[in-house]
Amino acid sequence: MRILHTESSINWGGQEYRALEQMEWLQAHGHEPALAARPGSDIGRRARARGLSVFDVAYTGHYDPRAIQVARNLIKQNGIEIADCHGSRDVMTLAFARGLIPVTRTRHVSQSLKNKLHRRLQWRYGSDHVIATASCIREEILTKGLAPTSKISVVGEWAGDAFFDLSRKEEHRRDVRQEFAVPVDRPLVCVVGMLRGDKAQELLIEAVAELKRRGREVVALIVGSVTNSQSTYDQKLILRAKQLGVREAIRFPGYREDIPRLTQACDAQVITSISVEAQSRTVPQAFASMTPVVASRVGGIEELVVDQKTGRLVGIGDVLAYADALSDVMDNQNATVRMVITARTFAEQNLRLDAKMAETLAIYADLIRQRR
Numbered sequence: 001m002r003i004l005h006t007e008s009s010i011n012w013g014g015q016e017y018r019a020l021e022q023m024e025w026l027q028a029h030g031h032e033p034a035l036a037a038r039p040g041s042d043i044g045r046r047a048r049a050r051g052l053s054v055f056d057v058a059y060t061g062h063y064d065p066r067a068i069q070v071a072r073n074l075i076k077q078n079g080i081e082i083a084d085c086h087g088s089r090d091v092m093t094l095a096f097a098r099g100l101i102p103v104t105r106t107r108h109v110s111q112s113l114k115n116k117l118h119r120r121l122q123w124r125y126g127s128d129h130v131i132a133t134a135s136c137i138r139e140e141i142l143t144k145g146l147a148p149t150s151k152i153s154v155v156g157e158w159a160g161d162a163f164f165d166l167s168r169k170e171e172h173r174r175d176v177r178q179e180f181a182v183p184v185d186r187p188l189v190c191v192v193g194m195l196r197g198d199k200a201q202e203l204l205i206e207a208v209a210e211l212k213r214r215g216r217e218v219v220a221l222i223v224g225s226v227t228n229s230q231s232t233y234d235q236k237l238i239l240r241a242k243q244l245g246v247r248e249a250i251r252f253p254g255y256r257e258d259i260p261r262l263t264q265a266c267d268a269q270v271i272t273s274i275s276v277e278a279q280s281r282t283v284p285q286a287f288a289s290m291t292p293v294v295a296s297r298v299g300g301i302e303e304l305v306v307d308q309k310t311g312r313l314v315g316i317g318d319v320l321a322y323a324d325a326l327s328d329v330m331d332n333q334n335a336t337v338r339m340v341i342t343a344r345t346f347a348e349q350n351l352r353l354d355a356k357m358a359e360t361l362a363i364y365a366d367l368i369r370q371r372r
Contacts, residue, residue, distance in 0.1 A: 001364060002032045004080045006071075008059035008089035011227045012042035012255075013194045014281045015108040018133070019043065019086050021160065023052050025357050034078065036071060036090065062092040072097050082364050085127070095126035102128040102367035107137050109276045110299035115144045123147050128367050131155050131360070134278035134300025153363055156303065157279040158356040159347060162260035163288035169264045176265035180251045182219045187267040187330050189294075190221035192259060192282050195237065196230045200317070202240045203272040207322035209244035216327065218249065220270075223262060225255035264289040268329050271295035274316050279304055283311070287347035290340045294325045304351075308335070310343040 003026060005019050020043060023033040034053040037044035047054045055074050059067050071093050074080070084104045085091035091105045105127040113119070123130075123146035130152045132138040138152050182188050189208075193199045201222050211218050226233050234252060241247040256262060263269060269286035270293075271277070277299035284304065286293045293311030295301045296318075305311035312329060314321035329336050 001026075001361070001368075002034070002079050002081045003364065004034050004036055004075065004078075004083045006036045006057070006083060006085045006087065006090035006094055007041070007043050008038060008087035008093075009043070010038055010041040011194075011229070012046070012225075013227070015086055016043040016046075017281065018108065018157070019084075019106075020046055020050070020052075021353070022084075022357065022360070023047065024050060025353060027052065029357075034080070036074065057090070057093070059087070059089040059093055062089050064089075064093065067093045068096045072100060075100050081368050084131070084364075091126060092122060095122070098126075098128065102371055104129045104131055104363065104367065106131040106133065107141070108133050108278060110134060110136050110140070110278050111276050113140055113144055113146065115146075120144075120146055128370075129153065129363060131363065132278075133157060135303055136300045137278060153359075155356055155359050155363075156300070156351075157281050157284050158351050158353045159284040159288035160260070160353055163263065163285045164348070164352075165260075166264065166290060168261075169290070172261045172265040176262060180219070180221065180253070183217075186217050186219050186249075187326075188219050188221065188265065189268040189270055189326065190223055190262060190266040191270045191272055192223045192263070192285075193273075194224050195222070195226045195233045197233065198273060198276045199224075200272045200274045201237055203274075203317060203319055203322060204270050205237060205241050205244060205246065205250055206319040207270075207326065208249055209246045210319055210323040211326065212246055212249070214323070214327070216330075218326070219251065220249060221251050221253060221262065221266065223253055223256055223259070259285065260289065263291055266291055268292045268294055268326055270322065270326070271298075271301060272322070273298050273301075275299075277301060284347055284351040286311075287340075287343040287351060290344050292329045292336055292340055293343065294322060294329065304346075308339065310339065310346055312339075 026033040035047045036055045036057045039056040082102050083094045094103045132154050191204050208220050241250045269291045279300040295305050296316045307313040312325040
């Protein structure tokens, strides 16, 4: 199957990570994926480094005639059979290719959708099918009448095989603690994601400060890099740690490729997001790694995290609740062990990449078949 993935964002984040992981899987399983991305984009650079086919398309607007023509030409010249669009500008560009191939729109975020007339027309007529990465996204699309039930599927998040491989978990715990100079008597917790306002990593910093006030010293890894649009957010986080007197307890490793290693090494994975989040890629990754999850009740998180069964849930922005939940995870080891075993079993049964890609390919195949 020749599949064109499109992305109009120049930044790197979970959305782009998911699309790239899909393309790598497709190529490894005998398909012919390609990417149409903006020149200079992070996803384009990373895709090329992995040996994937990349086409430059300058998505300068939602209805750029030049981008539309470039996209139509590359589809015809390369025998593309279906497109999967991940961004807002690219899906509007590829809407004008529906006469050539079926177009799928993947919606990655739980951000509120605008219900103006032109938006409704875009959703109804701009694509053949919508893939929502969480059920909450599907429900909002249906509630606002943007697409019929028959045109929406949910393909949630997954964890890659490296997270499921626990053969080196104890080694990772030892080595990561040594790398970041974590004292032997201090728990190590982490949050993984791009450093930006909706991820609200300052909440973990504030929870660490609250735990310190209660007499418990904890070290936190804030893993990720800033985005082009919020390029000084890391400095705001460092300043907040200094203000609260916990700068020595917060580590900023920047962007890392060894997320399975870091996740397996930590005593808890924290999701501090206050908006936009769907199911969060870090939840399945922590489940697979047998690392306890403490997460906010935002977006589609509750579709995976069942409080005190597969993880701990706290109110959005509730620093005291984060501190309470982390203390509970550390103090009640029997309950924590039962929780991570339940989460791991759920991940093994429901959150494997192969299964999610099988669901996705079935959608692609059905759409292609309907056109023939």
